[in-house]
Amino acid sequence: MKSGLEDVVAAETVLSDVDGANGRLIVRGVSLDELVATSRYEDVLHLLCDGFLPLPDDLPAALGAARQAVFAHVVAADAAIVALPPVEGLRALMARLADGDDIDPALQLVAAPAVFTSALLRLRGGMEPVAPDPALPHATDFLRMLGGTVPSPQQAAALDRYLVTVADHGLNASTFAARVVASTQAGLASAVLAALSALKGPLHGGAPGPVLDMLDGVGKPADAPAWLDNALARGERLMGFGHRIYRVRDPRADALKGAVRLLAASGAIEPQRLALAEAVEQAALYLLRQKKPDRPLETNVEFYTALLLEALGFPRDAFTCVFAAGRVGGWVAHAREQALGGRLIRPMSVYVGPRPQVAA
Numbered sequence: 001m002k003s004g005l006e007d008v009v010a011a012e013t014v015l016s017d018v019d020g021a022n023g024r025l026i027v028r029g030v031s032l033d034e035l036v037a038t039s040r041y042e043d044v045l046h047l048l049c050d051g052f053l054p055l056p057d058d059l060p061a062a063l064g065a066a067r068q069a070v071f072a073h074v075v076a077a078d079a080a081i082v083a084l085p086p087v088e089g090l091r092a093l094m095a096r097l098a099d100g101d102d103i104d105p106a107l108q109l110v111a112a113p114a115v116f117t118s119a120l121l122r123l124r125g126g127m128e129p130v131a132p133d134p135a136l137p138h139a140t141d142f143l144r145m146l147g148g149t150v151p152s153p154q155q156a157a158a159l160d161r162y163l164v165t166v167a168d169h170g171l172n173a174s175t176f177a178a179r180v181v182a183s184t185q186a187g188l189a190s191a192v193l194a195a196l197s198a199l200k201g202p203l204h205g206g207a208p209g210p211v212l213d214m215l216d217g218v219g220k221p222a223d224a225p226a227w228l229d230n231a232l233a234r235g236e237r238l239m240g241f242g243h244r245i246y247r248v249r250d251p252r253a254d255a256l257k258g259a260v261r262l263l264a265a266s267g268a269i270e271p272q273r274l275a276l277a278e279a280v281e282q283a284a285l286y287l288l289r290q291k292k293p294d295r296p297l298e299t300n301v302e303f304y305t306a307l308l309l310e311a312l313g314f315p316r317d318a319f320t321c322v323f324a325a326g327r328v329g330g331w332v333a334h335a336r337e338q339a340l341g342g343r344l345i346r347p348m349s350v351y352v353g354p355r356p357q358v359a360a
């Protein structure tokens, strides 16, 4: 038995390849570097879903229309839902979306995290939700629905790069959850809801919020080594470091570090904030090499995600929702790939409990 299914191959996919030894990510034949340099989120969605869903000629317009359709469900966000942590509010609203395997339900699922997250955050702040503008690119409209005004091109580009960067990543826990559900032919909404539930844990998509808690705890660059050393001595994990597959630096960390530097150059991130993050990263990598020499632990996607989403105005308890807004494209594509070509996923377990005294 492989604990955590480590190294177990559980699906064949054309969607993405995570090369953990060399720190490379390929999404449907395109390297992450090329993808972030040339694509908007809608392009990646097209790339992922091509052949698995009947895509419309104008996918950006169809996704805009899906945002509008999904916005009708925002009325269901009552006081109890708004009072939940955002990712749980998102899960509650996404549970309202109908199961189905066609393009309209699929695009509504892709649109939903952006629409619901912005609406929930505004309602929590005592503001009216902002209806989508279907003519805008998805990332631009996400920030507009959140803040009420059209964001700067730099802000929109930074969010777009984030959504592209996290759109798909092999058989991670949430994508596997989506494929397990899809393998029962339960439908896309059920598959995506299972994936969202898996994503929210701190070992998967719940880490970027705690990265900021760590930066707050450290306070200033000079205190980073001692603070992190103490955290490790208490047996804590340093959030934003380590990965099940990557044994070298996570290529997504570099893609996002680039976006963070661009935001900093445009004045959207304080130079001190970036300097603190870089000092913490440097100290953490040094300490992890000292303390865990047998386990390469490098910066992962969550570290610079934290800075990027903070600079774009997302509260830290909503970071997982923004992660979902990107990864949902991968979930839908994997669920379709599984439903169309895969078998029911039904592994075995090894019974290690007591046996009856007398065999039946």
Ligand code: COA
Pocket (backbone or CB within 6 Å): 004, 202, 203, 204, 205, 207, 236, 237, 238, 239, 240, 241, 242, 243, 244, 245, 292, 295, 297, 300, 301, 302
């Ligand atoms: N900080 C300190 N130690 C870490 C660590 C971290 N971020 N990540 C792993 N380790 C250590 C473990 O304590 C363990 O040490 P031990 O063998 O001395 O007990 C060893 O590395 C292996 O850990 P394991 O839990 O088997 O690795 P995994 O492949 O299951 O874990 C993560 C992968 C991502 C869950 C793990 O690295 C982690 O918890 N990171 C922090 C959370 C995070 O950033 N999550 C976002 C992932 S994209």
